[in-house]
Amino acid sequence: MSDPTSxxxxxxxxxxxxxxxxxxxxxxxxxxxxxxASNIANVETPGYKRVDIDPNFESQLKAAYQSGDTSAIDNVxxxxxxxxxxxxxxPDGNNVSxxxxxxxxxxxxxxxxxxxxxxxxxxxxLQQAVKTN
Numbered sequence: 001m002s003d004p005t006s007x008x009x010x011x012x013x014x015x016x017x018x019x020x021x022x023x024x025x026x027x028x029x030x031x032x033x034x035x036x037a038s039n040i041a042n043v044e045t046p047g048y049k050r051v052d053i054d055p056n057f058e059s060q061l062k063a064a065y066q067s068g069d070t071s072a073i074d075n076v077x078x079x080x081x082x083x084x085x086x087x088x089x090x091p092d093g094n095n096v097s098x099x100x101x102x103x104x105x106x107x108x109x110x111x112x113x114x115x116x117x118x119x120x121x122x123x124x125x126l127q128q129a130v131k132t133n
Contacts, residue, residue, distance in 0.1 A: 019122055020070040022115050024061060028053055028078045029112040035080050036105040039096045046092035050101070054079040 014020075035051045042048040057078055064072035086095045 015070050017065055017068055017070055017073060019119070020073045021061065021065050022118050024073055024076060024078070026112065026115045026119065028057060028061075029108050029115065031078055031080060032108045033105060033112070036101050036108065039101045040098065040105075043094070043096045043098050043101070046090075046094060048094045048096060050083045050086060050096045051080050052083045054081045 032053055035053065039048075039050045054077075057076065060076045061073065064076050083095065088095045089097050
């Protein structure tokens, strides 16, 4: 017979602020990668403005996380916006720097891998707890 507390601890994992925030950050990392890929693909497009995650995402996620309300974390929107603050790097107004995009995409990949490892470990621990009961 299974222990009902193991089901509760499983539900608790999915309602844990760390877990929910990590999932949200994983989604953001995926969108960041897409933004970097778009920027790299348009590095030679005259007048192209690079795109990125809305800079407000980080502060909104931080506020939601500090509140401890997992539904608030889940409801934080991840938006891709045109980056109008980065100066043009070409005379035609394009503001994409290939070196910067590649560096930022590598950083995003490292963050993604770390978050994926955290989530995978959390789920493995839950699976192990369920198997032992």
